[in-house]
Amino acid sequence: MTIVIKIIIGLVAIIHIYILWLEMFAWTTRGKKTFKNFPEHLFEPTKALAANQGLYNGFLAAGLIWSLIIKNDMWSENISIFFLGCVLVAGIYGALTADKKIFMFQGFLPLVALLLIFLK
Numbered sequence: 001m002t003i004v005i006k007i008i009i010g011l012v013a014i015i016h017i018y019i020l021w022l023e024m025f026a027w028t029t030r031g032k033k034t035f036k037n038f039p040e041h042l043f044e045p046t047k048a049l050a051a052n053q054g055l056y057n058g059f060l061a062a063g064l065i066w067s068l069i070i071k072n073d074m075w076s077e078n079i080s081i082f083f084l085g086c087v088l089v090a091g092i093y094g095a096l097t098a099d100k101k102i103f104m105f106q107g108f109l110p111l112v113a114l115l116l117i118f119l120k
């Protein structure tokens with residue numbers, strides 16, 4: 001994989017590590033500042049649900065990081081395509097169901113990386 005693609009994959013992984021932290025460990029503090037449209041009184045009762053979501057974001061980050069350390073180029077590319085595709089679908093779904101800004105934060109970079117992979 002080219003270095004630009006690897007950098008983008010790394011950035012997507014970092015974003016998902018941040019989302020993991022936000023949803024698992026900072027839901028009732030920083031989460032309130034990030035998700036302003038979410039009623040404040042619901043943060044505490046939804047803490048476990050948010051942590052579950054954060055865990056899934058951690059799995060996405062782990063898969064992307066795994067794709068960067070696989071020595072076999074074909075496997076590395078295939079694993080990165082799978083996990084970038086998962087993140088892209090999540091970004092599109094979030095934009096359609098919650099907030100259009102989610103696509104720019106979560107879906108744009110995976111789309112760019114996938115385009116670069118398929119066009120190389």
